[in-house]
Amino acid sequence: MSGVGPIEPGEGTHAWDTHPAEPPAGTPAPPRTPPARLRRLLSDHRRAALAALTTVGLLAACALLYVTRPQEREPAIPEPPFPAQVVDVTYVGEHTVPPGTRPHTLAFEVLLSVDSGPPVTVTRVSQPYAGVSLTSAPRAPFRTKAGSARKIVVTMHVAECGKVPENAGLPFIDVTLRNKRAIQVQSFILGPRYAHDLSRALQVACSNDST
The missing domain is CATH 1.20.5 (Single alpha-helices involved in coiled-coils or other helix-helix interfaces)
Known part of the structure; x- marks a missing residue:
């Protein structure tokens, strides 16, 4: 019988041969996987x-x-008030002159108070009349704290009656004040009662005109 039968595989070409074929010459090698x-x-x-x-x-x-953010500034510390803004001086009344005091001497009591702020020091107390000298008790300088008041005895001596007024209309005293903020000279008008008492005391002191 003639014909063409199935082609027999040659040696080394079995179908179950699992060895991969060699790559053609010139084919680049596949990349190698790095170790773990x-x-x-x-x-x-x-x-x-x-x-x-x-x-x-x-x-x-x-x-x-x-x-880029605006810088926050610390709040500014407010400055203390001026001493004249927190100090008040009010008239209390006449003060008895001790026995043995030299003639033509008169004395009055005033009250100095400090409302707020740092302590205030009184460095000087004076009055406007050239013929009258003045001293205070306590003597200046003295200090007063905020929230407190101090009684001051103002003693005047008439040296020249011709240089004092017969009737004091709006008499005042000058007080030099000092605190951490400033030094100020403040004039305090003590009111009609002080004007009346001062005028009467000056008239009595100069009644015999012996100065």
């Missing part, structure tokens, strides 16, 4: 680099925000 330890090192390096970049970005954003 090297892959871990590369992964750790990438994570560290990403974390560093993230940190740098956050720092840059914070710096930009700090520069």
Whole structure:
């Protein structure tokens, strides 16, 4: 019988032969997969680099925000008040002159109070009449704290009756005040009762015109 039957495989060409065929000459070799330890090192390096970049970005954003945001200023500490703004002097009344005091001497009591702020020091107490000298008890300088008052005895001695008025219309005393803020000379008008008492005392002192 003639005909063409199935082609018999040649030697070494069996169908169940599982060895891969050799690549043609000139074909580039496939990339080699790095070992697992090297892959871990590369992964750790990438994570560290990403974390560093993230940190740098956050720092840059914070710096930009700090520069562009308006800086908050500390509240300014208010200055203490001027002494003349917190001191008041009021007339209390006549003061009895001790026995043995030289003639033509008269005395009055006033009350000095400090409302607020730092303590106020009185460095001088004076009056406007050239023919009258003045002293105070306590003697200046003396200090008064805020929220308190001090009674002052003002003693006057008439040295020249010709240089004092017969009737004191609006008599005042000058008080030099000092605190942390400033030094001021303040004139205090003590009111009609003081004007009446002072005028009467001056008339009595100069009634015999013996000065």
